[in-house]
Amino acid sequence: MSAVAMSAVPAGHQVLPDADAVARAAAERLVAVASARQGRLGICLSGGSTPKLLYRLLAGPEFREALPWERLHWFFGDERIGDGPEAGSNRRLAEEAFGDLVPGGHLHPIPTDRTPQACAEAYAAELVSWYGADQLDPARPLFDLVLLGLGEDGHTASLFPGKPEAQETEAWVVAVPEAGLAPFVPRVSLTLPALEATPLALFLATGAGKRAPLARLAAGEDLPAGRVRARGETVWLLDAGAAG
Template sequence: MGTPSPELVRVADKAAMAQAAADLLLTRIAANSGRIAICLTGGSSPKQLYELLATQSYRDRIPWPRVHWFIGDERFVPPGDPLHNMTMARHAFLDACAPADNIHAIPTETDSPESSANAYARELMAFYGADALDPARPLFDLVLLGIGPDGHVASLFPGYPAVDVRDRWVVGVDKAHVAPFVPRVSLTLPVLASCRTMLFEVGGTDKRPILARVLAGEDLPANRARSNETTTFLIDDSAWPEQSGKLPHALIVMGVSSSGKSTVGEALGRRLGWRFEDGDSFHPPANVAKMSAGQPLTDEDRWPWLQAIADEVARCRAKGEPIIIACSALKKTYRKILVGDPRDVRLIYLEGDRELIGDRMGHRKGHFMPPGLLDSQFATLEPPGADEHPVTVSVDEPVESIVDDILKQLAIGQDRA
C-alpha cells in the first residue's frame, strides 16, 4: 500500500490556522495515554501556534509531564541566538510550560553539523528504544512542518543529497539553499515520516508561488515529506495560489451509476475539508420506488430532483459554504439546471467504459438501482464537452489517485472563460 495522500484544509487566516493546528495537536495528544512525542519546526510559520499553546485554555489541556518535544531541524548556531529554532519555541511556550527534561533540542555547541547530527540521532534512538524504525510503531505522535520558498522542509533542500538519505536518522547540511545561509542539522525524510500525523502550516501571500508548485505535484521535498499514516496541510486564504484561490464553491461529481461518484466525492471532501452530499438523497420517494422496481426515470421524474440539488448548490454559494455533490447529471440539459452559468460550480466527470463499470455494479450491494438499468444510463449519457469545462478523470485508478488528479487539475487548470 502506498503512502496516503494529504488532506488539504483551507482556513481564513493565520490566527485560524494556529487554532486549527492547536486543536489537531490536542486531538493527537488525547489519542495516546502513554508517553507522547511531538516534533516541532522552526521559522516564522509556527510562532503563533506556539504562543497559543502557552495560553491557559490550551496549556491546561496538555499533560506536560507525558509530552516530549523534539525539533525537525536546527540552524548550526548557539542556543539563544536569534536564528536558533528551539530557542524560539522555548521562549514562546516550552520554558513556561514543559519540564526541562522533556525538551530535546539538537545540540549545536559541537565541532560540526555532522557531530550534532550524530548526537541527536543517538538521543532519538535512545528515546525510541531501537536503532531501526518500525512502521507499526511511529517515533512521533505529530510532526509539524512548514514549506520553504524553494519547497524545502526541515533543512532538506531540493537537489541536495540529504533529501535522498534513507539510512540515517539525522544529517548535517553544510550550506543552506536559502537565507539564513548558515549550516543546518536536519532529521531525514524516513524519520519525519515515522509519525501518526504530519501537519504542515502554510500561510501568507509569500507562500503562494511555492504552494502552486506543490499542488501541481512538482518533485520537491515538500511533496516527498509524508507521514506513513496521516498528512494534513493547513493553508490560509492568502497562501492559496491565484488559480487555486479561485477554487469553485461547488463541485458536481458526475457519471453513470457505479462509477464511484459517492466514494470519490467523500474522499475529495475529506481532502478539501468540504461537506459532501450524495445526490441520491435529493430524490423524491416516488423516484426511489420507481428505480427500485427497475423502471428508468423519465425527464419529468428528474426535473424536481435536479432542481432540489440546484437549490442546495445555490444556498451554499449564497452562504459561502463549499459543497461537493454526487449526481449522475447524464445529459447536458440536466447539467444546465445544476450548474447554470456560475463560474464557481465545476463538473467532475468520472469516465469509465461499460465493462469496467458493469463489473463494479455487479459487486455492489444495497443500492436501489438494479444492474439492468446501467445500459439505459450509458444510452442516456452525454459526456460533458469542452464548453462545460469539466475536470475529467478515469475511474480505472485507485480512489486516492483519482482525487490527486482532480486536485491537480483544479489547482493548475485555467479559469473558465
C-alpha cells in the first residue's frame, strides 16, 4: 500500500490479498464480538458485493455454528426505497444469504413502501424501540458492530458528499430524496451519530475503484466515509486492489 493511501485509514487497518480474505477477516471479527458479549447483539449491515461475500460466509458451514443466531439482531445502514426493482436490495441481500438462520423478528429491515420521510421516521422508531431511549447514551452503544462500505465518491451508507444528510448531527435516520450516485433512487440512511454509536465499525473496501476515494481521504478531503469515528475502533479492511 502506498504511503499516501496508508495515511487515509486508521492505524488499525489491514491489507488483505483479495475480497474473499476481507470477507473472512470481517466474519472472524463478528464471531469475536459475539463470543465476547452476553445477551442480545445488534449488528448493522451494509450493502454491496463484499458484504454479499461476507453474508454467504457467515451462513456457510465454516461460520454458521460459531454464531449465536438466537441472540443476533440485524439492522441496516441504508436502503433504497420506492416501487422500483432496486428497492429493498440490502434487505434481500441479507434474506437470501441468511435464509432461515435468522429467528423471526431478528431481521429489522428499513421500510420501503412509503415516502422517504415516512420510511425514515418508521425506522427511527424501530431503533428507539430497540435501544429503549430516544437519546444516545455515550456509555451504551446502539449497535455492537457496524459494517460500512466506501463509495467511489467517498460516501458511506447513503451519506453522500455535498448532501445535507451527511451533516446531520441529531437525528438517527434521515430520508435521502436524491442519491449522489446511480441508481438515482430515493434512500433512507442512518446518520453519523447512529453509525458511530458502536464499539467497532468495520469498513470493507475492495477493488481498484476504491483507490481514488482513499487517495482523496489521504489528501485531507472532507468526505462522509472519513468522518466515521466509532466509540472504540474504526477499522478498515482493504484488499490489494483497493490498497494499490
